[in-house]
Amino acid sequence: MGNSKTDRRIIRTKKFIRDALTELMEEKGFEGVTVRDLTKKADINRGTFYLHYQDKYDLLEKSENEVIQEIKEFIKKANPNEIVSANLKEQPLPFIIALFEYIQENARFMQVMLGPKGNPGFHLKIKEVMKTNMLEKLELMDNKTPPLVPLEHLMSYVTSAHLGVIQHWLEQDMKQSPREMALTLASMTFLGPAYVAGIKRT
């Protein structure tokens, strides 16, 4: 990685540009944003933009990847067996709480990227991270029996569900605490949506 210290000016400029991206996407969506807009809002010369990014797509990707990288860090910390035990005690998982807190801190960016004007590719990236993690953790778990449906479908189901709830939480301006959210997610995944909904099984 950037071994040599980065010039202050570069850091400054990049920050301006990325902030401008968030703001402008909020207004117009990614499609509507032009490099002109970005540089105008960031108050830099248009040429300067091209000194750092190939085009707006490059900017989007690099911004996304930074977040993805940080999310990966959080997720690594999860302990596989802790997952089952914590849930049995109706305790939310610490690393999930931490994740919600991280999202909350970067709410503006996440809200835009996951919102209706966001980028579907970003969804995919996040789901991919979740999936990889879940498969790893599942592999390491103690008491388990063979899955009843294709694992691939199960993964799509759970990752989409979780991301969907996060999306909704952001849209609603995060009215619930990270802790509440973690618990709600765990309930639905462990007890099952139908049960949680109150549909009796017998």
Add this chain to the structure above:
Amino acid sequence: MGNSKTDRRIIRTKKFIRDALTELMEEKGFEGVTVRDLTKKADINRGTFYLHYQDKYDLLEKSENEVIQEIKEFIKKANPNEIVSANLKEQPLPFIIALFEYIQENARFMQVMLGPKGNPGFHLKIKEVMKTNMLEKLELMDNKTPPLVPLEHLMSYVTSAHLGVIQHWLEQDMKQSPREMALTLASMTFLGPAYVAGIKRT
């Protein structure tokens, strides 16, 4: 609605344009598609496009809404109590099978719209339809107890999960039959992801 019969030429032209949209989005994603591209692929004059649509966004929206409308029709046919009973017998729901069949018939369009180059707004529209329907059906159900988590979150969870599985199914070129898919979805929602994954509860 269009009370007077529509001129053949209009129908023809619109069909050309919409087919071109699907094809071009497959290649470049919606952002990359220009009106020029569309009219070139559709083999019509560029001016003609503007006779029917304001711009490419207008075209996208109208195309999406047509599909949404048709999905709504399918979903209306679902019978609330049939849902629980069918599931208990490990039988997939007929209207869900029909839905998967419809998606299969329109695979190309759906694949593009729900894929990484698609439009997040379309996801929202579909989830909205699912949600409305589920709430209605839930309301009409017989044996039920109060929900254990906020209904809003539950809805986000289930609609996102289902759409996510559909997305994945499309990406994998629909290797499973509509019937299998309907059953898989039902299992996960009724038994719960964790149980289906083989994570033992006691």
Add this chain to the structure above:
DNA sequence: AAAAATAATGTACATGCTGTTGATTAGTGA
């Protein structure tokens, strides 16, 4: 089948964004 209606074409135009270049100015790190 002829006439009236209207969809589609071809062409042109001003406008705005893109990505690049080369010369110049200003800020940074040693």
Add this chain to the structure above:
DNA sequence: TCACTAATCAACAGCATGTACATTATTTTT
């Protein structure tokens, strides 16, 4: 202080947009 390089400014060709108007072709109506 001085060498380095980021940022600015101005200009360029290329391309897409949306609109307008006269003309041609097709469809619907009578």
